[in-house]
Amino acid sequence: MSAPVRIMFVDDEERILRSLALQFRRHYEVLTESDPLRALQRLREEHVDVLVSDQRMPQMSGAQLLAEAREIVPNTLRILLTGYSDLDAAVDAVNNGGIFRYLTKPWDQQEMAFTLRQAAELAVRQTQPLQAVASEKLSAPLTLLLLDDEPGTLGVVGEFCVAGGHNLLRARNLAEAMLMLNNETVDILVSDLKLAGEDTAPLLKTLAQAHPRLLSLVVTPFQDTQALLRLVNEAQIFRYLPKPIRRGLFEKGLKAAAEQALIWRTQPQPLVSRLAEVPRDEREQEKVGSLMGMLGRLRERLIA
């Protein structure tokens, strides 16, 4: 049997740690830390597959811990478990912590078990070493699809594409976007949550399932922690950038997405660590289902 999956929980409330440890000790090797600094130290010293952190802790925030953990052990999957609906923290956790899931307290036992099982599977897959990448492959042109008609967004994305020699596609509505996604291999998607009056979240969620290599950057004036939570869990978005766009942050996000896309392009499919949850909302599930059908051709090509 292979080595058990190691999951570390970090929370300043010991009772949370005891409760979680008791819940999961039969399935995983559970490590607990009430001090995020000690947790970081342990990450340097021992292997951890999945890291689950609380947000509000006296020494440092969960988002900060996850961001630092990402530097130390980038392959460890990061999950935020919080009782606070604090948008700034959530945005920080997405953009800097690159979180796999955003869970809320009090948590649902089944849901938590399911999430950890998914994370564990992904972690096991990731233990296969990354294939060596030739450096010239890391500078190949990419294709970006922009779903936002605001000139500010176009300005930044346009400059980025010109500077990097990438292709830029633009769609005015969801139908056009579907067409482009079926005809081209899109690496990076930059999208507002509204396009020509239509909600783009179902598309983002569909793409997360149909096209795990595509990286989504969401730019939006809309500020809602619950919506962000679902985008993290169900669309596995790469960045969440509140409008008005802050140029520096946006450029950094695009650059990071391009780097990630190029690395993923060189790896076999199963190594890509993007795994989204099926949307909870039934209407959205239906919508994602029908979009999946429309993206059929794309999927076939991916499998081929």
Added chain:
Amino acid sequence: MSHARALQSLMRVVTPLAASMSINEVADLFLAAEHRAFLSLPVVDENNRPLGLVSRATLQDIFMQRFGRDLRGRHPVGEVMNEAPLIVSLEAGLEEAAKQVTAQLQYPITEDFILIDAQGEYCGLGTVLDLLKAMEARVAQRNRVLRQALVDLKESQAQLLQSEKMASLGQMVAGVAHELNTPLGYVKNNVQLLRELSEPLFELAAAQARLGQCLNDPDCDEASLSQALHAAEQARQQAAPELLAEDLKQLYGDTLYGLEQIAELVIGLKDFARLDRAMSEEVDLNDCIRSALLIARNHIKDKAEVVQQLGELPRIACAPSQINQVLLNLLTNAAQAIDGMGRIQIRSWADAQGIHVSLQDNGRGMPPEVMVKIFDPFFTTKPVGQGTGLGLSISYKIVQDHGGQIRVASEPGRGTRFLISLPLPATVAMKRSA
């Protein structure tokens, strides 16, 4: 348009005189009934342009002189008219006209003013009295508008106060709701775990009961007995009560602790709001401090370590929910002023002057130009949408209403200290009698 109409309504139609008319003729006109109301009569040229005003007073002066009428009665009126009369355009607004008239008017008032149209032609006369009446009506209307504006302003101020109250209440409720999620998280999980973990114990009990039955039953054969024995042993291994004991003890302990935490928060919320108590009563301010700290804990916990030095305080009459609001406001401000992990020091003590509460943080502090404004309504250093700018001004008012003082000292980079002083009942009584 309404302006033009305003002067139009003041205009009185008077047939103008020619400059060649004799003084005698004009004097007769002044005696005519239709000219009673006028102090003066207009003189125009052949093109109907105003030349001047002949005043009743001028003619009286002439006639009062000895032989005045005989000497000058036949002279043309043009000789004695005022060639620089007050001329107001009908196009002018009421205010403009009033300004012009009052600026040029001389004591005693001996003339009216000429109203002309846009082309400069004579239209009629206006009297100062009519103008005054019109102005007074205008002022009365303005007053009505102002009074209404004042009522509106008071209403919107009340609304703002209410929304600030709602904002801080909302903040508080959200904070406590979030604070509840931690104990709720493990309590819920623990109860589910307890259910799962206790399941095998019931199976063990059932297996042992079956074994007991078999032992008591003379008809139970060897094979059934051995099977029952085996089942009981398996159930025992499955349940492992000796291993479970420790876990269950821990889970029950943690669960009870969590429920106590939840109860404490709910009581804290109730104490904080004090909606069930009278407006003024004998209150220990330290209780207010503890209550505000409990409510603000989630805002503070990842921002600052709180050091309390609470001295013994005499009870005073106050509105505890208002004092709590002040303390919560100061605490959240302090936490927001801290970058990284800081320290908030709360001290309370009593002396001859009264009861004092000092709240000190080692946050960013404020420059003097900010400090002088912090109690001003609507002054805020927070981004739009994050602060109403009313928190401290309301705090100031609450403390003032309690007969107390709130003072601030701050230094950029070192931190800020607020000092609330409330008078003791005796000093309040003394002030009242004085």
